[in-house]
Amino acid sequence: METEKLDVKGKMCPMPVAFTKRKLESMASSQLLEVVGEGELEFDNIQRWVKNNGHEIVDASKLGAEFKILIRKR
């Protein structure tokens, strides 16, 4: 299955989590989603929401102010 991509850079809280949630809801189980964004707060918020809702963080990395999170939908 193709990895889906989502860019939440520049989006005000709570849009990064809300768009991640909405995107995951449209995907198939086990499919991967790569979210790119910016800011420490959103980096933490997205990962917390993903874990609390039973999905898997496959990888999470930061480069300067930007971040990339790879999520596997459960």
Added chain:
Amino acid sequence: MDYRLTKVVPVHGCSCKLPQYQLGRLLDNAGLSRDFDESVLAGPWENSSVVKIADGIAVLNTLDFFTPMVDEPEIQGRIAGSNVTSDIYALGVTNIVSVLSILAFPENMPDELAVGMLKGFGDFCREMGAPVVGGHTIRNPWPIIGGAATGVGDPDQIVYTRGAKAGDQLFLTKPLGVAPAMAAYRLRKEEDGKELLKDIQESLIENALTEAIKGMISSNKPVAEAMQKVPVHAATDITGFGLTGHAGNMASLGNVDIVIDQLAVIRGTPVLAELFGYPLLTGESKETAGGMLISVAKENIDNLLDELDKRKVRHFKVGYVTKGAGSVTVLKSAKVIEA
């Protein structure tokens, strides 16, 4: 005006508080969470510190400030005033003898916004009989408004977070849901936010944010007055740690367990919380200038509710206290009341 108070900060209101575990670790490492003199009746674990200075006289101090929740400066000032004074009222004390204001001023923020926030803050405190007698202002990248309040009370009459007893019933005086309501307030000013909200009825959003703002600028002073009339075992206001966070504090300080069997929320906020991924229906959503959680023995419930009714304070039964060791459980079967 191009400058929007809520747009220049990444976190809003009590959401900018550090998480409880992180705060606890910092205080422990700094040596600020222990070794108090016996005159200190309450320290960092309570809503206000309480220091006994003479027989029958205790001084209460609290400090509270945060980033903007709304773009209207006077309303923002009122929310901050409500939040600061609430930390004294949470202990059942209504005599606030002075308040100091704190304002953080970004370089490019128009003066009128600073004036508006200070005016709203001052007006709210004055209406509560709590005069603003000074303060401090700094330059800072984020706008911040708040203050420090000093109260005076009888040490024997103070209501602490720690006093909950097995068998008590728990009442909440404002419905939950400020975070999702105010997120909708911000998002409907953004193009991609509007797109996210497009399937939600506009009247539902309008009701949620109107009620959330009305709640935040409603003082908890009448609740403190009611608690002076009727013996209650424990109380705390509900702010940045959410219902379960503050209830958890009440449970651990009282060495009891707390069960939440009903969640009172602002009408429209469950659907918004679902859209944004906020944990409202697990009781974890952050509140700002929220209501009071009161733990009261069964025999005093009727009198307490009468006193709240007399003062037109809303109240919702949300749970009960059992023997235990400091845990909080939100029942999966908890009823959700949209109020």
